[in-house]
Amino acid sequence: MRKKEEEEPHDKAVAEIAKVEFPYPNKSHPNWKTYTNPNGQQNKGIRKNEETAYPDIVVVSGTDKKVAEMIGEVETASTVSEDHADQWKEYSSLSTFFLYIPKNYRSEARRILNSMKISLLPSALRTYEFDTQGKVVISVVASHA
Numbered sequence: 001m002r003k004k005e006e007e008e009p010h011d012k013a014v015a016e017i018a019k020v021e022f023p024y025p026n027k028s029h030p031n032w033k034t035y036t037n038p039n040g041q042q043n044k045g046i047r048k049n050e051e052t053a054y055p056d057i058v059v060v061s062g063t064d065k066k067v068a069e070m071i072g073e074v075e076t077a078s079t080v081s082e083d084h085a086d087q088w089k090e091y092s093s094l095s096t097f098f099l100y101i102p103k104n105y106r107s108e109a110r111r112i113l114n115s116m117k118i119s120l121l122p123s124a125l126r127t128y129e130f131d132t133q134g135k136v137v138i139s140v141v142a143s144h145a
Contacts, residue, residue, distance in 0.1 A: 002039070006076040011038040013128055014056045014074045016136035017100055022059050022070065032061045032069060046071065048094055055091055057098075068095040074128070080105040082112055089118045096121065103129040106141055 002010060014036050024032035035044030037054040044060065045052035046068045057072035071091055075084060080101050091097045099120060101109045106127055113120065125141040 001078070002076055003078045006078055007039050009130075010074060010076050013076075013100070013130075013136060014038050017072065017074055017128060017138065018057045020136060020138065021098070022057055022072065024059055029061070032059055033065060034059050046094055048090060053090070053094070070096045070098065072098040072100060074100040075102070075105070075109075077102055077105065080108050080112070082116065085112045085116045085118060088113070089116060092118060092120060096124075098124045098126060100126050100128050100138070103127040103139070110141075 015038070018034050018036050022034040024034045026032075035058045037043050037045075037056055037058065042052075042054045044058045044065075045054045046058060047053075055071040056074045057070075058068055059070040061067050061069045071094065073088065073091060088097070088099055097120065099109070109125065112118075113125070122142075123140045127139045127141060129137050131137050
């Protein structure tokens with residue numbers, strides 16, 4: 001469970017990461033669209049078995065907007081945990097999955113991914129932080145093996 005004081009920074013991170021990393025539709029992908037599901041909102045879900053999941057970021061394609069091209073999950077200090085890693089494992093099986101963690105939690109995220117045998121694409125683990133102007137700075141974690 002995310003701490004109350006992390007909700008606003010989390011929502012800001014979700015919005016900024018979606019804008020920077022998933023700027024759809026665009027010229028290359030005019031039929032793709034990016035949705036965000038900040039704390040408590042269910043703007044766009046994806047099917048998982050008989051249920052619907054609401055990752056923080058969902059990129060869909062096609063005219064019916066039902067095919068998830070990519071999904072992203074943005075964690076905070078209190079959610080880089082094995083409890084949340086079950087969700088990471090699930091999301092990684094549903095679509096191309098990107099995991100965003102606070103910059104100082106790289107080692108802990110790697111440990112959890114390895115211990116729970118969660119496999120991500122090589123560039124799918126990313127860190128984020130806000131610079132002094134409040135802009136999000138995203139870095140790819142080279143490898144989580």
